[in-house]
Amino acid sequence: MSDIAIRVNDLGKRYQLGSLHSANYHTLRDSLAGLFQPHEKTANGHIWALRNVSFDVKQGQVLGVVGRNGAGKSTLLKLLSRVTEPTEGEAEIRGRVGSLLEVGTGFHPELTGRENIYLNGAILGMKRTEIERKFDEIVEFAEVDKFIETPVKRYSSGMYLRLAFAVAAHLEPEILVVDEVLAVGDAEFQRKCLGKMGDVAREGRTVLFVSHNMSAVLRLTDETIVIDKGGLIMRARTPEAVDFYLSRGFAQEGQRIWETDEVPFSAVPFRPLAVRVQNGQGKVVNTIRSIEENALEIEYSLSAPVTGLRVGIYLMSTRGEYVFTSFDTDDSADFERLAVRPAGRYISRCTLPANFLNEGRFVVGVNASSYRVKRYFQDEQALTFTVDAAGAPGMQWPEARLGPVRPRLNWHIEAIEA
Amino acid sequence: MTATDSGQLQAAETAKGNMTVRSESPVILIRPPRGWQAINLRDLWLYRELVFFLTWRDIKVRYKQAVLGIAWAIIQPIVTMVVFTFIFNQFLNVKPDAGISEAWYPIFAFAGLLPWQFFQGAMQRASTSLVSNANLLTKVYFPRLIIPSSAVAAGLVDFAFSFIILIGLMIYFGVPFTLQLLWLPVFLLVALLTALAVGLWFSALNVQYRDVQHMVPFLLTIWMYVSPVVYPIDIINVSKFWQVIYALNPMVGVIQGFRWALFGTNPPGWMFFVSLGMVVVLLVSGIFYFRRMERTFADLI
Numbered sequence: 001m002s003d004i005a006i007r008v009n010d011l012g013k014r015y016q017l018g019s020l021h022s023a024n025y026h027t028l029r030d031s032l033a034g035l036f037q038p039h040e041k042t043a044n045g046h047i048w049a050l051r052n053v054s055f056d057v058k059q060g061q062v063l064g065v066v067g068r069n070g071a072g073k074s075t076l077l078k079l080l081s082r083v084t085e086p087t088e089g090e091a092e093i094r095g096r097v098g099s100l101l102e103v104g105t106g107f108h109p110e111l112t113g114r115e116n117i118y119l120n121g122a123i124l125g126m127k128r129t130e131i132e133r134k135f136d137e138i139v140e141f142a143e144v145d146k147f148i149e150t151p152v153k154r155y156s157s158g159m160y161l162r163l164a165f166a167v168a169a170h171l172e173p174e175i176l177v178v179d180e181v182l183a184v185g186d187a188e189f190q191r192k193c194l195g196k197m198g199d200v201a202r203e204g205r206t207v208l209f210v211s212h213n214m215s216a217v218l219r220l221t222d223e224t225i226v227i228d229k230g231g232l233i234m235r236a237r238t239p240e241a242v243d244f245y246l247s248r249g250f251a252q253e254g255q256r257i258w259e260t261d262e263v264p265f266s267a268v269p270f271r272p273l274a275v276r277v278q279n280g281q282g283k284v285v286n287t288i289r290s291i292e293e294n295a296l297e298i299e300y301s302l303s304a305p306v307t308g309l310r311v312g313i314y315l316m317s318t319r320g321e322y323v324f325t326s327f328d329t330d331d332s333a334d335f336e337r338l339a340v341r342p343a344g345r346y347i348s349r350c351t352l353p354a355n356f357l358n359e360g361r362f363v364v365g366v367n368a369s370s371y372r373v374k375r376y377f378q379d380e381q382a383l384t385f386t387v388d389a390a391g392a393p394g395m396q397w398p399e400a401r402l403g404p405v406r407p408r409l410n411w412h413i414e415a416i417e418a
Numbered sequence: 419m420t421a422t423d424s425g426q427l428q429a430a431e432t433a434k435g436n437m438t439v440r441s442e443s444p445v446i447l448i449r450p451p452r453g454w455q456a457i458n459l460r461d462l463w464l465y466r467e468l469v470f471f472l473t474w475r476d477i478k479v480r481y482k483q484a485v486l487g488i489a490w491a492i493i494q495p496i497v498t499m500v501v502f503t504f505i506f507n508q509f510l511n512v513k514p515d516a517g518i519s520e521a522w523y524p525i526f527a528f529a530g531l532l533p534w535q536f537f538q539g540a541m542q543r544a545s546t547s548l549v550s551n552a553n554l555l556t557k558v559y560f561p562r563l564i565i566p567s568s569a570v571a572a573g574l575v576d577f578a579f580s581f582i583i584l585i586g587l588m589i590y591f592g593v594p595f596t597l598q599l600l601w602l603p604v605f606l607l608v609a610l611l612t613a614l615a616v617g618l619w620f621s622a623l624n625v626q627y628r629d630v631q632h633m634v635p636f637l638l639t640i641w642m643y644v645s646p647v648v649y650p651i652d653i654i655n656v657s658k659f660w661q662v663i664y665a666l667n668p669m670v671g672v673i674q675g676f677r678w679a680l681f682g683t684n685p686p687g688w689m690f691f692v693s694l695g696m697v698v699v700l701l702v703s704g705i706f707y708f709r710r711m712e713r714t715f716a717d718l719i
Contacts, residue, residue, distance in 0.1 A: 115475075
């Protein structure tokens, strides 16, 4: 049994409602006043963020952790990295744990790149001699050598991220806990990070990898656990678990509706209401036909005017590959007309042209943001739907067609020699 | 284990499989906390360098952001000394300790201000330290005691600058340098522990009750007047009972000690030990309270 690196046994974490948001801190006066009032609110004012979770991870294994926002993944990672303590159950961890819960934790904008490397390294648990030894490697990985004596507040966001990731990635713990580091940065940076993660895994270290990026999970992990509503609902080989995760819990009627408690507070003033798939006849359906023109619509409301808002979709295959990204103000004329989008209720609708998607299941992600200002809301797996290829080109051959699209191209066959 | 050792272990890992590293690595047990806990010394020792780095960050950032920088650490006690001399000595006729020249009031006040301002700054920074490092608390594990400790330690730099001024003033006023000066570090240590003890209490309370941070400046104002900063300690000679009560303020012992080390007046007697006892009580209770509360910091902050 000694090759188990992490053993989690019936772990549970309960939060007092109201302590989840830092905005609701207590004052001494409230507590003193509370002494004289009956405790009606606290009786059931708590919520289990995680409960009855048990699993183990072998030494050197890379385990994927997937789940929707608020499913309890972050709580699990916080417990394992000892940021917070469990309410019940226990976990046993062999070796030093390094967590990459958020890159750049503890970076100070006034300090230079060099100073931040030392500071951040120390915060992540590195010894000074260890940082010194890896200093050049870190700078090289981050590609910031020219700016190493510049305060990081003058760095571009890309440089900042690269440096932050570089420090964290050069930590050498026996167990590495990674949460969503790939959600940021450009494609090149993501590729580099994935490469580094792969190296870490090959070195035989144990990794817990949490991501919404299914292709990264598929690529880096062999086995994955699925977490939903605070419980572990599945542990399986990664392709199986990803497939299960993507098809579970989504409304099967071709519509996803957000309840108030599903929308993070940070989304304000944007409030997503629903995302729907409609077929050629305008009906909300789960399965659309490839040869028809279909539509995708997002319904939302704005409680205040928003400048530069764009509301859009990502379309992904269930293998985790992106098919496309599109925003409602992609047309620059529309973007200028709606420079400031007034408060109110909206539907942004786009058509999916006929003869476009191949058969299979697709995942719709929703994003509402103002470029370089703020990402109000993002749900990378808002809805799934199925495309039926009946009547599509090439159906005379009953074989699976590769690729996410199935366009009807104009083939011209010309005999050049009789 | 030094970094070189771990580097060799990494190499051994590839050569001999993973057994080497695992037998060296600690098993961490994560379970629900129970009851009161004392300090985890092993953990603190492992993270000793972080105290240094956080202290260094606080100092660096403070002097980088302030336009006047280091000058600020010097101007503050000097201006306060001048104002105190005019108001308390010239207008209200407060005298320094018996046995030192009346003309020495400015340096007498400065000798009180030096430990007082160190205590005030360190305790104030420590009180807000957890809340201002919330992003660290919710993301990374390390012994939480490090945060208020390094906030207190960062005050030592200001102290060092003020101390240079003190040396200058001693030369100017012709205060003789004696061997008693060697006792100063002891009293400084007591001031530091007092700031840490109170800082532990308030920083932990502040996580849960944010109005604590509004209370601290008020408390400090009162505290200064119940410490012998502007007046000599022998003013308090009503009765033994009141002297004991008075000495329960640890800063009484500290400031008395400073003045004794500098001017040789009023040697620290039983009152100093009352102060010292109080520091121990505050510190031990502060550590236990802090350790009890720290498990909820990440959830509450």
